[in-house]
Amino acid sequence: MKVLVCGGAGYIGSNMTAMLAGEGHEPIVFDNLSKGHKAALGKNEFVMGDLADYELLVKTLNRFKIDAVMHFAAFIEVGESVKEPLRYYYNNVSNTQNLLSAMEDTGVEKFVFSSTAAVYGMPEQIPITEDTPKSPINPYGETKWTVERMCHWQSQAGKLRYAALRYFNACGAGDNCRLGEDHRPESHLIPLIIQAAMGKRADIKIYGTDYPTPDGTCIRDYIHIEDLCRAHLLALNELSKNCELVYNLGNGKGYSVKEVIETVKTVSGKDFKVSATGRRPGDPPVLTSDAAKAKKELGWKTRFGELEKIVETAWKWHNKYPNGYPD
DSSP states (O other): OEEEEETTTSHHHHHHHHHHHHTTOEEEEEEOOSSSOGGGSTTSEEEEOOTTOHHHHHHHHHHTTOOEEEEOOOOOOHHHHHHOHHHHIIIIIIHHHHHHHHHHHHTOOEEEEEEEGGGGOSOSSSSBOTTSOOOOSSHHHHHHHHHHHHHHHHHHTTSOEEEEEEESEEESOBTTTTBOOOOSSOOOHHHHHHHHHTTSSSOEEEEOSOSSSTTSSOEEEEEEHHHHHHHHHHHHHHTTTOSEEEEEESOSOEEEHHHHHHHHHHHHOOOOOEEEEOOOTTOOSEEOBOOHHHHHHHOOOOSOOSHHHHHHHHHHHHHHSTTSSOO
């Protein structure tokens, strides 16, 4: 298939692009490079563009005779979304509506959407299933849920076949450790701890050590980037038979902040300063997934179930690119 990968120069998008190409598909990357990195593109076809540019979207969809679209071009920082909600609604909702309109006008029906576990807010029951009530507690989660509803109604109108994939914590490096996390500024836990292990950060902070968990720190579900991308491929293929697919994507196993820190120390062989500080507002004690539905319906299997394997790939990438991609 010819697949337009929106946000294909970013962390998840670049890994998805590499996997699509490796599986015999023809990915075309559409990215404005505001967050992504040209060095992550490889030799894949690239269109420099913004999702706000309706005419360019239509031109690109027609020019490459696109069969399906994958969308990774959202803003993802929870804290920033609270400070700048309109910016998040504009990019994550309005621009996605623009993309869906361009797809409708060019007859492209298949759409794989990068959603998030943030649509669940602070769930009362763990692990989280797809039927867990949706109650986002920040603009980021709310914008993702809004797009899911938009896709649902567009599908009900017979104009869209879509998969909404709700990620937990994507991490690690893919494509033989060639493609890793390079957010600027970085906010994800594993890269931050690795920076501390490399001496690029004075310490690593633990936000809250008094949670009702075995070691007092928050527990989260970490999923390797290649396992995540594999689920996208399976969902894309399934859209030939289904109009609406919704899946949680996680390992189903949680690790605490302290466990992640100790794992990085073990993998790196480095020690570094760890300091405890107060809780952050809105941080649930435990967030883990029930991904049984994706495993049953898609035949999806995770290859990187253990945290140490995930961290090993991330450590290799950060040592290859100690200052991030050479942009």
